Amino acid sequence: MLSPELLQRLIDAIDAVFDRSDDFEFSVEIDPTEAAPEVLEALVANQLSRVSIGVQDFDPKVQEAIGRTQTFEQTKTVIDWLRGQGVHNINLDLLYGLPWQSGTRFRATLAQVMTLAPTRLAIYGYAHVPWMSKRQTMIPTAALPGPKARFELANCARDTFSAEGYVPIGIDHFARPEDSLSQAQANQQLKRNFQGYSDDPAETLIGFGASAISTFPGGFSQNAAATSAYQARVANDGLAGMRGFVMDIDDQVIARCIEQLMCYFAIDRAALSALPADRVAEVWARFAPCQMPSRTRCRSAQTGLRSMTGFNPLSASLRITSIPTWPTATRIPPRSDARGGTHSQPSRSVSCSVSVTLSPANHVRPYSTGTLSPFTLIPVDRNSGSPSFTCSCRASVASANIAVSRVDARV
Template identity: 45%
Template sequence: MDHALIEKYAAPVPRYTSYPTAPHFSDEVNNAVYAEWLNGFRVGDQLSLYIHIPFCDRLCWFCGCNTKQTLKYAPVQAYLKRLYKEIEMVAAKLPHRLRVVSLHLGGGSPTLLQADDFARLKDVLRTHFDFADDAEISIEIDPSDVTSEQIKGMVDFGLTRASIGVQDFSDVVQKAINRPQSFEITRDVVEALRAQGIKSINLDVLYGLPHQTTERLMDTVAKTAFLQPDRIALFGYAHVPWMKTHQKMIDEAALPGTDERFEHAMLAADALVDAGYERVGFDHFALPQDKMAVAARNGTLRRNFQGYTVDPADAMIGFGGSAIGQNRDGYIQNVVPTGQYQAMIDKGELAVGKGYALTEEDRMRGHVIEQLMCQFSFDKIELVARYGDAAKAILREANLIAAQHQDGFIENDEHRFAVVGHGKPFVRAIAAKFDAYFGRGTARHSKAV
């Protein structure tokens, strides 16, 4: 593809795991507002829960998560004590006992938790929530620090899907990002999980890393596909040292340029398709029988703070420092510093740091952006049926965007606006054209490719 075209569409834009995106959250949404929102849940609402464990025993330089390094377990135990209390406090503000259909433990590294703490967390959660028999319970796993005892603890906790970060199997790349993790270690953990009956496994691969050549990336992709995970995420490394200062440890001169990043993304995607995976959105791949591949085919794929998902929940509640939740009213993010989080919980306060109260226009634009991100199109007739006359402004914007577009990536008629062909890898850039907040303020984003 032409260099100028790649540069044009690879300009930094949001990843759109929410709309509006997190830089537009404010402290106008506080504990009192969140308590009111919690009290507004309806009978029959289904919940997704996210629990953030913000600790690692090693700080990976590429990481964009809210986490801190610890070599002692005492800080983790102290944090868990407050986490249990937060769960109790939030559940007490709900008007009804609600049903959980999805639970995700993220980090940091949830695999720092010991088996006894997984058991305690399970007891606390099931004391306050009902879990569907087929609830998906997923945990992010670092293969380099997980033990057989911890795997058993996660299985007893109810683990149904394991999420494992691969990044790149090259020693050179691993050294450059401070992430030593051999293929053999990863393979052994995958095999151990399957031996314990865990059938659903997804692996994350990164392109755009320092010293990552085509040969090294394709070797990683081949080894990842050889393990036959149900899902593979192919993420572009987001170099944001102004937000994550530890990324300054990465030599920027060793990072691939925009054209090389794009080439790597396309080659890796083609290799995964050749290995039997179906494309899901712009950066996920799944085996044909996997629920995510099915959702992509039938139009029910969704997108939230974990990225692409088949989560059917009406709302998500986040627990722990920096955790984000979402519901009909808006978004909520807990305070980020773990010390501040724990102090607020100790005072008997909810730990909300900021959030965003949605307007009807936000919901409409969010729906359009989510449809583009998940299906590469939105149905104009369905949009009018859902939002009435208010949708006409979006339709006028869509027609203007299509009329001004000269690169062949958009198809537009009276029924449908679609991103097609070679435009699909650039869907974030096209979705951003429907973002009424993009370009406001000082928010900075990672490259769109």
């Protein structure tokens, strides 16, 4: 971290160019093991309003394996000091899938994290790529949890956060109901950028420093990755950008659709109204095989799935959308499924998009792969009026009926 003197020079330089808005937020990522008191004091003196702290895992054996020693006490001391200075917006980041992580160890970490009462939480899956990150070659591969264990660890975190009242945000974030991120999601103003989920309405994000990425309405630009190259470009040209991508209108439409899916697990065509209608229509047509009726969409919500009308979650226990163009016919007798559920066994099949609601919504979990997922492709009899797929839910809490809502007739 920069010294207090260099930190102040940097802040003064930014303030000399940009005026602070009324809703100005000053957020900094802090490592509790390197957070010197004088640096924290300098940040607070410059209106620090939010802090992000990487926890990963508090278990000593896990920390030793990843070469990162950061005790719970060190983290709590920094957080308590910040709150004493009026900085109440605290974000904590955790990882699942780390070496030696187990359900017991991870639950202990989650219990400690909950005592810190963060405003926001993020839970990411550890990616083991030693061919790209040389330091990961020191991590014992045999100690890494397998796919099923990773899924259970992620579910453990999700269940813990939800039970404590945190609102799920997108694919990997959680926030207190009163937090601005939760409010942005509720008001359809949530954004996703290179830094994660955001409630910032600005269309331009300027990145300073080596490898930083800037976002503009018409594309992206990335600074030189090496510090020496970054410094040379700034000294010689005044601009540090090394590469970028200019988005045409189609790219902008697709980018907005991707952002909608990342934020809400569905696409609201009304959100594309600011883009040229003819280009939106053409790009939209490409998505036709994947679309469900606008009144019925799927999204992940807490530990299960819920049907949505527009973007408003329904509390109904089951929603079946029939297909008017299909004549009603007797369903083929179901056959047993390896997971304990049953599904129809057709002689001819097509690929279908499905709309599902599980009941009770707060206690049912979808399977990670295979049997049940938000956009499962299910073989159904082409002559059936309302084909269905029945699956026993995890932990045998309930069963869920899934009805076809739209068909992409690819026999």
